[in-house]
Amino acid sequence: MEGNKYDSSPVTPRTRLERLLRERELRKSSRFSQPSAEATDVNREAELPANDPCSAEGDHLGLPNEEELLEGVAAASAFADGCQRQDVRPTKQRLLVVTNRLPVSATRRGEGLWQLEMSVGGLVTALLGLKEFDARWIGWAGVNVPDDVGRKTLTNALAQKRCIPVFLDEAMVHQYYNGYCNNILWPLFHYLPLPQEDRLATTRSFQSQFDAYKKANQMFAEVVNQHYEEGDVVWCHDYHLMFLPKCLKEYNKNMKVGWFLHTPFPSSEIHRTLPSRSELLRSVLVADLVGFHTYDYARHFVSACTRILGLEGTPEGVEDQGKLTRVAAFPIGIDSERFIRALELPQVKDHMKELKQRFAGRKVMLGVDRLDMIKGIPQKILAFEKFLEENPHWRDRVVLLQIAVPTRTDVPEYQKLTSQVHEIVGRINGRFGTLTAVPIHHLDRSLDFHALCALYAVTDVALVTSLRDGMNLVSYEFVACQASKKGVLILSEFAGAAQSLGAGAILVNPWNITEVASSISYALDMPADEREKRHQHNFKHVTTHTSQEWAATFVSELNDTIVEAQLRTRQVPPLLPMKDAVDCYSKSNNRLLILGFNSTLTESVDALGRNGQLKEIELKLHPDIKEPLKKLCDDPKTTIVVLSGSDRTVLDDNFNDYNMWLAAENGIFLRPTMGEWMTTMPENLYMDWVESVKHVFEYFTERTPRSHFELRETSLVWNYKYSDVEFGRIQARDMLQHLWTGPISNASVDVVQGSRSVEVRAVGVTKGAAIDRILGEIVRYKGMKSPIDYVLSVGDFLTKDEDVYTFFEPELPSESPPAARGMLANLVRTSVPKISASKSVSKSSRLKKQRSMSTLEKRAISHGNEIVLQPVMQDRKSMREGSSVLDLKGDNYFSCAVGRKRSNARYLLGSANDVVTLLKELVQCPPSS
Ligand SMILES: O=P(O)(O)OC[C@H]1O[C@H](O[C@H]2O[C@H](CO)[C@@H](O)[C@H](O)[C@H]2O)[C@H](O)[C@@H](O)[C@@H]1O
Numbered sequence: 001m002e003g004n005k006y007d008s009s010p011v012t013p014r015t016r017l018e019r020l021l022r023e024r025e026l027r028k029s030s031r032f033s034q035p036s037a038e039a040t041d042v043n044r045e046a047e048l049p050a051n052d053p054c055s056a057e058g059d060h061l062g063l064p065n066e067e068e069l070l071e072g073v074a075a076a077s078a079f080a081d082g083c084q085r086q087d088v089r090p091t092k093q094r095l096l097v098v099t100n101r102l103p104v105s106a107t108r109r110g111e112g113l114w115q116l117e118m119s120v121g122g123l124v125t126a127l128l129g130l131k132e133f134d135a136r137w138i139g140w141a142g143v144n145v146p147d148d149v150g151r152k153t154l155t156n157a158l159a160q161k162r163c164i165p166v167f168l169d170e171a172m173v174h175q176y177y178n179g180y181c182n183n184i185l186w187p188l189f190h191y192l193p194l195p196q197e198d199r200l201a202t203t204r205s206f207q208s209q210f211d212a213y214k215k216a217n218q219m220f221a222e223v224v225n226q227h228y229e230e231g232d233v234v235w236c237h238d239y240h241l242m243f244l245p246k247c248l249k250e251y252n253k254n255m256k257v258g259w260f261l262h263t264p265f266p267s268s269e270i271h272r273t274l275p276s277r278s279e280l281l282r283s284v285l286v287a288d289l290v291g292f293h294t295y296d297y298a299r300h301f302v303s304a305c306t307r308i309l310g311l312e313g314t315p316e317g318v319e320d321q322g323k324l325t326r327v328a329a330f331p332i333g334i335d336s337e338r339f340i341r342a343l344e345l346p347q348v349k350d351h352m353k354e355l356k357q358r359f360a361g362r363k364v365m366l367g368v369d370r371l372d373m374i375k376g377i378p379q380k381i382l383a384f385e386k387f388l389e390e391n392p393h394w395r396d397r398v399v400l401l402q403i404a405v406p407t408r409t410d411v412p413e414y415q416k417l418t419s420q421v422h423e424i425v426g427r428i429n430g431r432f433g434t435l436t437a438v439p440i441h442h443l444d445r446s447l448d449f450h451a452l453c454a455l456y457a458v459t460d461v462a463l464v465t466s467l468r469d470g471m472n473l474v475s476y477e478f479v480a481c482q483a484s485k486k487g488v489l490i491l492s493e494f495a496g497a498a499q500s501l502g503a504g505a506i507l508v509n510p511w512n513i514t515e516v517a518s519s520i521s522y523a524l525d526m527p528a529d530e531r532e533k534r535h536q537h538n539f540k541h542v543t544t545h546t547s548q549e550w551a552a553t554f555v556s557e558l559n560d561t562i563v564e565a566q567l568r569t570r571q572v573p574p575l576l577p578m579k580d581a582v583d584c585y586s587k588s589n590n591r592l593l594i595l596g597f598n599s600t601l602t603e604s605v606d607a608l609g610r611n612g613q614l615k616e617i618e619l620k621l622h623p624d625i626k627e628p629l630k631k632l633c634d635d636p637k638t639t640i641v642v643l644s645g646s647d648r649t650v651l652d653d654n655f656n657d658y659n660m661w662l663a664a665e666n667g668i669f670l671r672p673t674m675g676e677w678m679t680t681m682p683e684n685l686y687m688d689w690v691e692s693v694k695h696v697f698e699y700f701t702e703r704t705p706r707s708h709f710e711l712r713e714t715s716l717v718w719n720y721k722y723s724d725v726e727f728g729r730i731q732a733r734d735m736l737q738h739l740w741t742g743p744i745s746n747a748s749v750d751v752v753q754g755s756r757s758v759e760v761r762a763v764g765v766t767k768g769a770a771i772d773r774i775l776g777e778i779v780r781y782k783g784m785k786s787p788i789d790y791v792l793s794v795g796d797f798l799t800k801d802e803d804v805y806t807f808f809e810p811e812l813p814s815e816s817p818p819a820a821r822g823m824l825a826n827l828v829r830t831s832v833p834k835i836s837a838s839k840s841v842s843k844s845s846r847l848k849k850q851r852s853m854s855t856l857e858k859r860a861i862s863h864g865n866e867i868v869l870q871p872v873m874q875d876r877k878s879m880r881e882g883s884s885v886l887d888l889k890g891d892n893y894f895s896c897a898v899g900r901k902r903s904n905a906r907y908l909l910g911s912a913n914d915v916v917t918l919l920k921e922l923v924q925c926p927p928s929s
């Protein structure tokens with residue numbers, strides 16, 4: 001195949017999008033070079049085995065036959081063989097597709113004899129399009145097989161269809177499938193409230209059903225595990241298997257696991273009513289990729305994770321402790337070619353002829369649904385009744401064919417629905433029927449594929465009135481079969497398909513019977529040119545957004561999440577090697593410890609307690625840290641600086657009793673606890689912008705429940721960590737926009753965005769900028785004679801303030817870790833008090849030496865109502881000429897971010913508890929000789 005001249009991807013794809021575009025182009029070009037799908041399919045149909053032992057008695061039931069079954073399920077292998085023979089594509093990706101129900105359902109016809117029939121439902125139809133993979137299916141065959149002989153023979157029969165059974169006994173099916181899946185999750189995900197617990201049978205409760213659900217998922221996981229080979233992609237499907245990703249990763253954390261939901265995911269307000277809401281979300285989040293049909297469902301899921309679990313939702317997905325679960329929309333499609341080709345088959349043409357004769361002189365309206373409450377069948381029929389009522393001239397000129405496929409017949413709600421529908425149909429037929437014709441033909445059964453295609457093709461108006469529907473493939477199939485007739489699709493706005501076929505269909509609210517009735521009238525009378533236009537729009541979509549494309553896109557993104565995770569992992573620093581840090585500390589003689597305050601030395605506060613209840617907001621020193629901290633402060637070889645964003649009073653209150661240095665407001669104010677506060681960066685103290693920013697912060701605080709703001713001396717911080725995260729973010733965006741265009745447009749300020757805060761501070765103020773001057777002052781004040789030979793810098797700092805970690809990096813020799821050296825480019829240092837670096841003085845340090853060093857002279861100036869101290873430059877003769885202030889070789893410098901996954905620091909620590917451990921170890925280490 002020639003190179004693609006439209007190749008739009010860069011040579012080496014770097015970003016996710018670049019990689020996915022490249023992958024798509026490769027897929028497309030390799031498709032061109034394969035034998036056409038059509039040719040392969042034709043061969044396949046000709047090669048069907050005539051005497052397959054499990055082949056079908058299905059035809060006499062009017063159900064899809066073996067041919068249909070093989071067409072989809074075995075397509076993967078047929079196609080694979082064809083490709084491999086041609087040596088076009090090396091090997092296909094092995095794919096384990098895990099669904100509750102296998103694409104075939106089994107019925108026992110003798111001890112070791114099984115009849116296999118294709119299962120009905122959108123999920124099965126869609127997954128039959130997985131032709132480009134070396135796919136195997138794992139799932140339940142819809143039958144209880146208690147004996148070994150039965151299990152063995154069924155396993156063998158299914159193996160020929162590349163299916164692998166999970167055996168569930170009756171009790172399990174009852175609790176897991178009928179109970180938790182279909183009586184709890186299914187209705188809830190379609191916005192139907194949970195049943196009252198006392199309405200469940202006495203042997204059942206949410207808890208017992210959920211336990212069965214988890215157990216069933218574990219059984220699926222065991223089967224997956226038995227068949228898993230390294231490199232396989234495992235694709236879990238639907239609400240039945242929300243617990244599966246967790247079980248799989250527990251077996252093997254390197255498994256590539258994707259999960260796709262075929263139903264809607266409801267608003268978080270609905271999901272939060274579920275007793276097991278958090279556990280389910282957490283287990284889904286263990287997957288590498290989580291997919292939904294529409295952006296709305298994906299958005300609801302992310303929102304449930306942020307609101308219920310308190311996790312970070314990003315445009316990419318959901319982040320928990322640095323681990324990203326990618327969440328995205330992958331709208332499903334159908335194998336449209338299969339439908340289009342079917343219309344050319346003689347048996348389908350015969351069917352169409354029959355139907356046309358049968359309904360000659362009448363317009364045909366069609367409904368095809370599983371008999372499920374979410375499909376809005378009663379609403380559809382009532383709307384049709386209203387239409388007949390209001391349009392008497394149509395009464396003997398239109399017929400509604402409703403195919404209602406029985407489903408979940410063991411669940412009482414479904415049984416009730418069947419009687420309800422029968423009753424309404426009977427009433428309407430009694431009311432508008434004649435001796436020779438009835439307006440509604442209602443069938444409680446499924447049709448085979450060819451009969452269905454014929455029906456789609458002769459239909460004038462298809463009526464889909466789902467109250468909620470993940471996608472609704474019937475609407476796609478109808479469009480695919482309408483190339484000649486160009487019939488009209490009336491489609492519920494609550495079906496996922498409305499987002500893709502909305503422009504060509506007539507969208508309706510199925511609850512509005514009057515609107516649906518008038519839409520029927522409009523559709524029946526629609527002029528040919530409008531029908532043509534609408535049809536073309538939909539036809540194009542259906543034939544380009546196929547199930548093959550859907551599966552390929554999902555799997556390609558799933559593969560990419562692994563690449564992405566590896567890239568992200570490389571940016572994650574390792575955990576602090578505690579022993580090294582302690583050993584090195586014990587060997588050093590002049591140590592500097594720079595410690596953050598919030599989340600570093602304070603008690604961990606679980607911001608969102610149960611039910612979003614606020615816990616304590618005020619920062620409190622970790623009770624276990626006091627003792628080791630005090631001992632370290634009293635060690636003459638150790639200098640400790642607490643460098644915090646908090647203001648002076650907070651640090652005074654917490655640290656007055658310690659012999660240390662306090663640097664408040666990101667280092668603008670500095671004091672040894674024995675001395676007085678001084679100002680390190682007076683040039684940054686133009687505060688004329690404060691009032692107008694304060695005004696804006698007050699406004700947003702009033703309008704954002706549970707947000708608060710702190711007015712510090714040199715900065716303002718608006719914090720929404722206790723508010724609704726999504727609302728907080730929107731408010732923050734709004735606030736920033738307003739600030740930029742208004743109050744701070746001409747002010748010398750920096751706006752620093754935290755994950756849940758907005759801070760406005762004087763320009764150039766960062767912890768890294770401040771440490772420069774702080775260090776100078778410490779050296780001078782203590783009259784240090786020997787260089788600092790150990791630096792430990794620990795904190796949970798805003799990214800902007802992480803320059804404090806990188807501040808020391810240039811001092812390190814070139815064998816320092818590359819990650820650390822790479823950060824030097826961003827480093828802007830002011831004046832490092834350094835007299836001579838080493839024998840060979842680098843250009844940068846020479847330059848640095850030329851700059852004036854900052855030390856502080858305490859001079860009172862007036863600042864508002866307070867007295868503050870302003871530094872003046874002092875000549876550097878106080879430092880011994882020829883000696884270096886820092887003697888860092890790389891292994892005696894430890895920068896460490898607390899509670900983060902990504903950082904510019906060299907190392908990580910989990911939480912303030914780990915800081916406690918570290919300080920205790922430092923206290924206990926033997927003194928250096
Ligand atoms: O296996 P059953 O319990 O009898 O139910 C049949 C299937 O129904 C649901 O289908 C969904 O998937 C379709 C394709 O993505 C989508 O178009 C439709 O809107 C959904 O309702 C269910 O999600 C499947 O698990 C069932 O197998």
Ligand SMILES: O=c1ccn([C@@H]2O[C@H](COP(=O)(O)OP(=O)(O)O)[C@@H](O)[C@H]2O)c(=O)[nH]1
Nearest residue numbers: 120121122123125370405446447472473474
């Ligand atoms: O008699 C029937 C009626 C329906 N279907 C198939 O069942 C699926 C229904 O999928 P949809 O997404 O519309 O809804 P679901 O039933 O999955 O909720 C479609 O592929 C139909 O072709 C079928 O095979 N035989």
